[in-house]
Amino acid sequence: MRKTLALLAMSMLLWAMPAQGQPEVPTLLHPRQVYLERDPNTGAGSLIFLDLLTGDEQTVRIAGERFTVTPDGVMFYAPGENRVKVAMPDGRITNHPFIQPGPNTRRIDWVLDQDALHIAWTRTEGLPGTMTTVTQVANFDGSDVREVLVDGPHDGIRAMPVAFSHDQRSLYMDFQPDSVGDYTTFRQYAGLFAVDLDSGATQLLPGEPGCFCGAGLGSGWFLRLMLTSDSLSFDLAARQLDQGIDATVPSLRLADFTQGGDILISADGTRAVYALAQIRGFGTPGQIVQAVLVLVDLQALTQRVLGRDVDFLLHPVAWTEDNSAVILTSPSQPGTWKIDIEGGDLSQIASATYLGRIGAGS
DSSP states (O other): OHHHHHHHHHHHOGGGSOOTTSOOOOGGGOOEEEEEEEOTTTOOEEEEEEETTTOOEEEEEEOOEEEEEOSSSEEEEETTTTEEEEEOTTSOEEEOSSOOOOTTEEEEEEEEOTTSSEEEEEEEESOGGGEEEEEEEEETTSOSOEEEEEEEEESSEEEEEEEEOTTSSEEEEEEEETTGGGGSSSOOBSOEEEEETTTOOEEEOTTOSOOSBOEEEETTEEEEEEEOTTSSSEEEEEEETTTTEEEEEOOOOOTTOOEEEEEEEOTTSSEEEEEEEEEESTTSTTOEEEEEEEEEETTTTEEEEEEEEESSOOEEEEEOTTSSEEEEEOSSSOOEEEEETTTOOEEEEESSEEEEEESTTO
């Protein structure tokens, strides 16, 4: 594992290495990549923190789900304890200091802003027929905790945080069918809306509610997959929320690719990528999967297939620093892949699953 992860660090992130003669960086502040490994027999998990300056690895055994890389470590939910935890690069695991389920909480969700300065979280309370969602925001260090929305009670519907707006003034959320989203091939959204963080006022995003389909928010863009009239493929609605751009990018009309999502927008707002899949015999021993990636040019408002289709699901998780490639993981098998934007070449670059990066340039 050390060799595999070290090669990935060298191939992706040489720019993170300090030049000779620069002051020594304290160990606590070293940039790190974080990976997840699971035992295929027991399902037990380990987090691997790879120090990008020394090549050292710290492995932390965990039992959890819904991992989020933060400036401090990795935030996750431990269902056996019903606690939100943080795993640190030095091996410690602690309870999150201020985000925790209450005695009647059925589910807790959270999202960080792009710069990891703010965090929002929701507690879904009550029974399935009378669920209420309480949404709070705070600075990442726990200061300035505010309740910004109480929604409900509803039958089978909860509000879920999705992203902060580009200007940090709004929180984007979705009216999510309870539990359904956890079992779809890609995360789907039912009715996306914005919460003004000063006034608490809510407003549906343009075109919402839409189909129960994929979406992406970032760099001022709101991208939404829309079923075509024959329900066999997806058009892409491309809206620049700050500049009033509202366009439709026509479907690629790929036969039988009827599931889509995982839209990932580049930091400079010029490109996006998402996944399409066809699944035959879903949930059976003979299940057959084909997946393909789609590249969107947000300046020309066009899209094209990126590379070739593969026989397993791929999930875009990060753009490389220069936006020349996309890092991918899979919900169905361990590993990390990279696909080149220009040539569409796909290669596996690690045997563990990449979660994110701590430190400068994360």
